[in-house]
Amino acid sequence: MCGIAGLFDTRGRRQVDRVLLAAMNGTLSHRGPDEDDIWTAPGVGLAHRRLSVIDIASGRQPLGNEDGSVMVCYNGEIYNYRELGKELRALGHVFRTRSDTEVIVHAWEEWGEACVTRLRGMFAFALHDARRGQLFLARDRLGVKPLFYAMLPDGTLAFGSELKALRAIPWLPRTIDVQAVEEYFAYGYVPDPRTIYSGAFKLAPGHTLLLQEGAAPAAPRPYWDVRFELGRAQPEQQVQEELAARLREAVRMRLVAEVPLGAFLSGGVDSSAVVAMMAGLTDGPVNTCSVGFEHRDFDESAYAREVATRYGTAHYSRTVDPDDYGLLDTLAALYDEPYADSSAIPTYRVCELARTRVTVALSGDGGDENLAGYRRYRHAVAEQNVRGCFPAALRGPVFGALGRWYPKADWAPRVFRAKTTFEALSRDLVEGYFHGVSLMTDAMRAQLFSASLRCQLQDYHAIEVMRRHLRGAQVHDALSTIQYLDLKTYLPGDILTKVDRASMAHALEVRVPLLDHELVEWTATLPSHLKLRSGEGKYIFKKALEPYLPRHILYRKKQGFAVPLAQWFRGPLRERVRESLLGPRLADTGFFNKKYLHEIVEQHQAGRRDYSAPIWSLLVFDAFLRRESGA
Template identity: 55%
Template sequence: MCGIAGVFQSDRSKIDTEMLRRMNDSLAHRGPDDSGYHIDNGIGLAHRRLSIIDLSTGKQPIYNENKSVVVVFNGEIYNFRELRSDLKKLGHRFRTLTDTEVIVHAWEEWGEKCVKHLRGMFAFALWDLPQETLFLARDRLGIKPLYYSVLQENSFVFASELKAIRLHKAFRPDINPHAVEEYFAYGYVPDPRTIYSGVKKLPPGHTLRVTRNLSDISPTMYWDVPFKICNKYSSENEVAKELLERLREAVNIRLISDVPLGAFLSGGVDSSAIVSLMAELQPDQITTCSIAFEHEEFNESSYSTEVAGQYRTDHHVRQVKVDDFALVNKLAHIYDEPYADSSALPTYRLCEMAREWVTVALSGDGGDENFAGYRDHLMHYNKDRIRRVIPTLFRRFLFGSLGRVYPRLYRAPQYLRARTTFESLALDAVESFARGRMITTPEDRHALFSSRFKSNLQGYDAKEVMCVHAENAPTQHPLSLAQYLDMKVYLPGDILTKVDRASMAHSLEVRVPMLDHLFVEWVSSLPPDLKLRAGISKYILKKAYQSRLSEQILFRPKMGFSIPLSSWLRGPLRNRLKRCVFESRLLETGIFDQETLQTFVLEHLSRRRDHGPLLWALIMFDNFLNVES
């Protein structure tokens, strides 16, 4: 995997090469093996390389035959051999064996439509000298990141990570109020926004064409999850058989590597499914890596050990200690903007351990989004069944009234805490799903923010992130819509961001077969009842693997990949939390209401309420402010 950065001056002014070099050096963790530059009139491209394929001749930037087209690229193109063959037949000449070179020739042959021919994970920037055009592209699901900004009147800048853009001399660190609202709602800043007003993420499945006048800087979508239901199958067994065949092919093309390759193995269905196919396809013993937790309620290591034993992998397990919060400060440096998914800590440790054994690791990410594996999918579907049989006005009155009168019962057993369910049923389906994906309630955020900051928001609510995508969704089936929203928001904004930064911090490449776009397209075409049936999530995936994995692996309750966050905040992180709220820079920002901050802390420490996710988000925001300064 690699890191890319670049500067485009619309007036053709000289590129500040020292600044570009600093930007590139800030991405050295993404590519420790080499660096390269292309600098010409008003254009500077930079690259950091992690050597995976064609170790000897794959140095970037890479050019076409006459050097009129040049590219810097982060990712892997898995069908590069087929593309290379096709392009050679069309008259193009290659000088390397790397997958990167197919991009410049694909651009020559197909122009902006070249991305439709690429199968893989990628973010790249291509400069076409004759057209004086800079072309950016990001892969369909958002596995690889790409940030961009227009600075001053004549400068366009892009990079794999925000830290590189921050080094541009014209960068201004103005905080975006809408991004703050979204961060404290979801625990991350969803695409295409960033925490900074002047910087955006190129959304997944989009391209961006930049010309000399820097006009019309707006992304163009080239792909979306189709969700066009196909009923051609005569039986479930036929579907299950094809599922295995398609996933086997997606895994197989991701085994191409000139460096050591292994897999993450949590013992869950998705990672176990990938390891099962790797064992079938690889002649040599597979290296697998797993994290164990001291707290049994979070520990899945016995399940990963079972799968490792079944497939005779070279299995490595490392235990995350109960007081392993030394990474709290480091996370802000890794993620560049506020990021509050606490599973970033064990993910970082997993990648750290894996890098000791391999340079490339396959993961099971994407299984929950493809096969409706999250608890929120089941809850959303069940609530929607109620919405469909009760008239809207009566439903809003009935459940809205129940939500207002039913006590909160924060400390009661889960089955007695019905107020949230009543409130959710009073809302429309999209707003209800959005709230289910949030780490805070609108009421808590309203109390958290200062009057001045709420005035700056001008009534903006983070639910709009989901609403915008729902309006453009290719499906209205409640389960498929929930999956679609997760693929557009949660998957790229949280899951893939977490894995990319944690892995790149250790110069580790992570490949995700279940997010192969051809596999995603096919799975989205399956009827929803093959994904969720009678309360069983991932129904057809589990059916396909019944002869390959044990009942315990397939049907045990989902555990996730989390840490004892709330107890940490009441114990070893208690003083850190108090400093954050009572002594830190949070209060200087003018964003927060001081009295509410203190109330939330005291309620959590006294166990009157569990504000763990919100308080962790505050600590991560404070860390971001300290790094940013």
């Protein structure tokens, strides 16, 4: 795994500032502590930080073809590089290394922009072709690896693996994008292609960007999408066997490394499945690691130990301090822009632990989106079934009124907390799902934002992110619709961003077999009743895993990483909450309603309401502003 950065002159062939390029590359040293290098030519410069995993001896980057006319800097792993290398050699290409990087160079020479369709893996790369006067940027299909870019005022395109590489450019415009603010307080992250800055962007998953010397910049173009098109009906037993075989193959491809390799093992279904497959594919014991929590409601370490014992892994575990809130400022520096998933804290710690033992770790990320594991899928499908019983003309007024009249009851048992359900039923599927996953509801954001910010937004609404993704999407029912939305938003924007930054902070490479694009494409063809049945998510996945894992591991209640935010904000972080939310930094932005900020703090700290998620998002935003100001 690596970090990349670069500059490309779209207006001519002006000399690239090597000092600036070195500074950009230096911000990514944590991603690649083993080697670094810079290559420049008239009008272009590529920089690379290397974490050596494959072809340690000769895989140094930037790397080029025989005459240096094509150069690439790349972050990721191409798992089918040996097969592609064999094919390209048969076509006459000459290789000088055994690295997967060189495969990209010759694939470009042979297939041009279509080369990305031949790559199976996780990647973000920049390739310069001197003969064509082109710079080609590409990002993998699911967005496992990040890539940021910005067009500078002088016509130079700058790019990097993290936003901090662009922040190293003194003249990068850093005006906060107000639409990104709206999206952040809805989703808890800034969805691609936007960043918190109006002049910087994320290259979206499954997209490429081709720039031509002397031409106006083109727009990014998609080269892949997942299609939920039903395949040929098969007996369930056959589907189970094929699913297990496909998972085994996806894991096998990700075991190639010249450095110590292991896996995260939380004790949940997905990570346990990955470890079970690894154990059957390796000669020695699998290295596994997990973190535990002192609070039993959050702790899964006993299940992790049970799986580790079953498969004879070399298991390492550490109990995480439940009051690990000191990482707040560290996380602000890691993520570069506001990012409000508090599970980034234990994720950071498990990556820290893993790096003491291995350089590469396999994870179970992506299983919930791919195979319908989230409880919210069950609720969303049930709500849609209820909607189907009422004409739209009746549903909106009736459930809308019930939602307005029913009291908010966060303190009550779930059965009595119907306000959100009524509100969701009054909407269509997408509006209801957006409402359910939003960090702060529409009504809360309307109160949170100042009149000035609402005016600047000009009626822009964060749901447009979901609406945009669904235009042209191949989906066939409610479940496939919300799965598709998560694959396009929550997965790359939250989950994969969290893991990439937390792992790279410790120079740890994380591989995600459940997001092998061929596996994702195949599971998308399965009917929804094989994924969600009688309220059981991942139905067919769990059936396929019954020979490998005990039933109480497969069918227990999902836990996941969680931290005790509500207690923090009434206890050890009480004063920091007041200083941050009621202090001058948030006020000086002009974005927020001071009266509502005060209400959030007072209501939460008095124990009358649980505003822990909004407070955390505001603390993170304040930490971002503090870093921006250098305070």
